[in-house]
Amino acid sequence: MRRILMLTMAATLLMPVMAQGQARKPPPKPARPAAIVQKVIPPKAVYWLSAQTMTGFGMGGNMPSPGDMMRMAMSGQQPGAMAKSLSLDLGGKLLVATPPPLARHLIPAGMNMGDLLFLKSPQRAAATPSEPEDYEPPKGRVLLFWGCGETARPGQPVVIDFARMAAGQVPPGLFAGERVRIARPPSYAGWPNHGHWPNDDRASRQGVPATASLIGDHAVRGNYIPEIDFSLSKDFMAALNLDQKKAPSGAIAMSWNQLPEATGHFASFMGGEGDDPAKGATLVFWSSSESQAFISALGDYIAPAEAARLVGTKQLMPPTQTNCAIPKEVMAAAPNGLVSLVAHGPEENFLFPPRPADPKIAWDQQYAVKARFVARAGGPAGMNMAEMMGGDDEDRPRRSNRRGAKPKCSDRPSAGDALGGVMGGLLGGRRKKAEDCDPS
Numbered sequence: 001m002r003r004i005l006m007l008t009m010a011a012t013l014l015m016p017v018m019a020q021g022q023a024r025k026p027p028p029k030p031a032r033p034a035a036i037v038q039k040v041i042p043p044k045a046v047y048w049l050s051a052q053t054m055t056g057f058g059m060g061g062n063m064p065s066p067g068d069m070m071r072m073a074m075s076g077q078q079p080g081a082m083a084k085s086l087s088l089d090l091g092g093k094l095l096v097a098t099p100p101p102l103a104r105h106l107i108p109a110g111m112n113m114g115d116l117l118f119l120k121s122p123q124r125a126a127a128t129p130s131e132p133e134d135y136e137p138p139k140g141r142v143l144l145f146w147g148c149g150e151t152a153r154p155g156q157p158v159v160i161d162f163a164r165m166a167a168g169q170v171p172p173g174l175f176a177g178e179r180v181r182i183a184r185p186p187s188y189a190g191w192p193n194h195g196h197w198p199n200d201d202r203a204s205r206q207g208v209p210a211t212a213s214l215i216g217d218h219a220v221r222g223n224y225i226p227e228i229d230f231s232l233s234k235d236f237m238a239a240l241n242l243d244q245k246k247a248p249s250g251a252i253a254m255s256w257n258q259l260p261e262a263t264g265h266f267a268s269f270m271g272g273e274g275d276d277p278a279k280g281a282t283l284v285f286w287s288s289s290e291s292q293a294f295i296s297a298l299g300d301y302i303a304p305a306e307a308a309r310l311v312g313t314k315q316l317m318p319p320t321q322t323n324c325a326i327p328k329e330v331m332a333a334a335p336n337g338l339v340s341l342v343a344h345g346p347e348e349n350f351l352f353p354p355r356p357a358d359p360k361i362a363w364d365q366q367y368a369v370k371a372r373f374v375a376r377a378g379g380p381a382g383m384n385m386a387e388m389m390g391g392d393d394e395d396r397p398r399r400s401n402r403r404g405a406k407p408k409c410s411d412r413p414s415a416g417d418a419l420g421g422v423m424g425g426l427l428g429g430r431r432k433k434a435e436d437c438d439p440s
Contacts, residue, residue, distance in 0.1 A: 039362040043351070044094055045225035048185035049371040050087040050301060051214060053237045056379040082239040084208040090119050090195040091186025092225035103195040103222030110213035113203055119195030119222070122188055139163060139280025143333055144294055146287050148267075148317075148324035150251040156329070158292065162280065180297045180315070181306050185370075193224040212236070214371070226366045230350045234373060237261055237345045242377040244339065244384055250328035252382055254339070257322065259375060262343040263307040264316035266298045269326050269381060271337020284334035288324050290314035299342045301372050307344045316344070326381070337381045345373035 090103055103119040143157035161169075188194045198204030215235050220228035238259050245253045254267065267288040272281055287293040291314070298315060310316040317324065326339070350369040356362075 036359040038356070038359040041362060041364045043365040043368045045090065045092045045220075045228060045367040046186050046191075047091075047220055047228055047367065047369045048087075048089045049214070049232075049369075050089075050185065051236050051371065051373050052085045052087075053239055053373075053375040054083045054085065055081070055239050055241060055375075055377040082210060084210060084212055084236050086197070086208050086212075086214075087185075088117065088119060088195075088197040089185035089187070090220065090222070090225065091191030092193045092195075092222065093191070094193075094224045094226070096193065096224050098223065101193040101195070101222070101224045103220065103225065105197070106219040106221065108214070108216030108218065110216055112209045112211055113206075117197050117203055118199070118201050119197050119220075120199040120201070121193060121195050140282060141280070142283045142285060142294070144285055144292060145327060145330045146289050146292055147327075148288050149327055150247060150249050150325050152327040152329040157284075157333070160294075180300075180302070180310065182297050182300050183303065183370075195222065228352075228367045228369065230369045232348055232371055234261075234346055234348050234371065237343065237373050237375040240341060240343050240375040240377040242339070242341050242379070242384075244382050246382050247325070247328070250331050252326040252331060252339070253323070254325065254341070255323040256341060256343075256377065258320065259343050259345075261345050261373070262319040262375070263304045263346065264302070264311045264319055264344045265321060265324075266296070266316055266342045266344070267324050267326075268296065268299060268340050269330060269334075269337050270340075271334030271381065273334060273336065282333070284330060284337065286326055286330045288317055299340060301374055302344045303347055303372070304344075319343075331381065338378060339381045340378040341376065343375040345375060347372045 088105060092101075092103070101121045103121075105117045105119060106115065107113060107117060140162050142160040142162070144160065145152055145156050147153050147156075186194055188196075198207075213235050214232050217229070217231045238261075240259060241257050243255045245255075247253050252269075256265075265288070269286040270283070272283040285294060287296055287298065289296065289298060293315070298310065302310065302316075307316060311318050348369075348371040350367075352366050352368075353364075
């Protein structure tokens with residue numbers, strides 16, 4: 001009995017202790033230290049090289065200007081033959097201790113353009129109020145077609161009336177099918193100091209030789225940028241050769257060579273006819289996109305990742321595709337016009353210095369460099385390179401040696417004449433009268 005009483009008393013004494021142990025919570029875990037966010041300081045200079053290889057009138061679908069023609073001739077290139085062009089844009093944030101801002105690009109010997117190119121800065125002019133001008137609303141309409149094939153898709157064309165657009169009546173979904181992410185190079189408007197080439201120097205007037213190569217070491221020096229050094233392993237793209245054949249239906253069958261460095265293709269046509277002073281002109285626009293596009297950014301420089309996305313949405317043709325047809329309805333609506341074909345190419349990007357591995361060290365970027373590449377081809381619809389570069393004497397426009405003499409009249413308008421007249425009509429302009437040429 002005594003033993004039972006002793007055990008009972010012991011259990012009574014231990015119960016508070018056991019209850020206290022059961023009620024006690026485990027100690028809290030130590031808090032994790034907050035993740036360190038590395039400070040990133042944007043670059044003090046950004047430099048872009050935009051390199052084009054052009055065949056025919058491949059300058060963005062436009063006829064070459066007299067300046068373009070002169071640069072081609074001085075660099076040993078013939079109109080219609082393969083040509084190269086280069087655009088350099090530099091933006092810098094450093095304070096210019098001794099004005100004016102100056103910069104130069106030291107180029108590799110393989111460019112065959114001397115030792116350096118001067119990046120000239122435009123002078124910032126003070127804004128002056130402009131006098132109000134009489135404005136005549138644009139007249140005419142645009143017919144929109146899209147998609148490869150001999151026959152236009154159902155529901156085409158979409159008709160856009162410029163007079164209605166000027167009044168604010170924009171057709172629904174005009175740009176709905178196009179979402180293109182385009183990066184822009186440094187510009188005069190976005191940087192305290194901006195340098196550009198080509199400009200008015202001798203190298204700009206001579207142009208880029210057909211033999212020029214960008215591969216090798218480059219350096220950029222100036223009084224508003226840190227020292228920039230980089231080495232390019234990519235070069236101008238190869239020539240894009242466009243072949244056109246008119247099908248019995250009236251469609252234009254296009255084919256071209258496959259470039260190994262291409263990331264996607266885009267083709268477009270622009271033409272028109274008519275210049276009625278009352279109704280205006282009719283502009284016809286077609287693109288190879290599978291969705292509706294109008295005066296598209298798909299022909300601009302497009303980064304490889306964005307090109308891959310646009311190939312997936314069928315806004316760009318894949319890099320392996322080498323043919324496409326302009327529908328017969330397009331050519332029936334605009335017998336005269338210009339065709340443009342673009343092969344988007346690779347990029348090289350440099351960022352200095354490299355990102356520090358330690359996130360506690362700020363990443364103070366000094367400069368960023370982008371080199372981007374594209375190949376273009378184009379010309380009058382239905383006309384091949386041999387026809388543009390050659391032809392009989394009767395087919396060539398006759399010129400007079402007498403200064404101030406009127407050009408000889410031609411019964412057949414060129415694609416440039418037709419398109420120029422259409423654009424003038426849309427903007428309220430007028431085409432030259434027949435008396436402005438010499439019929440003799």
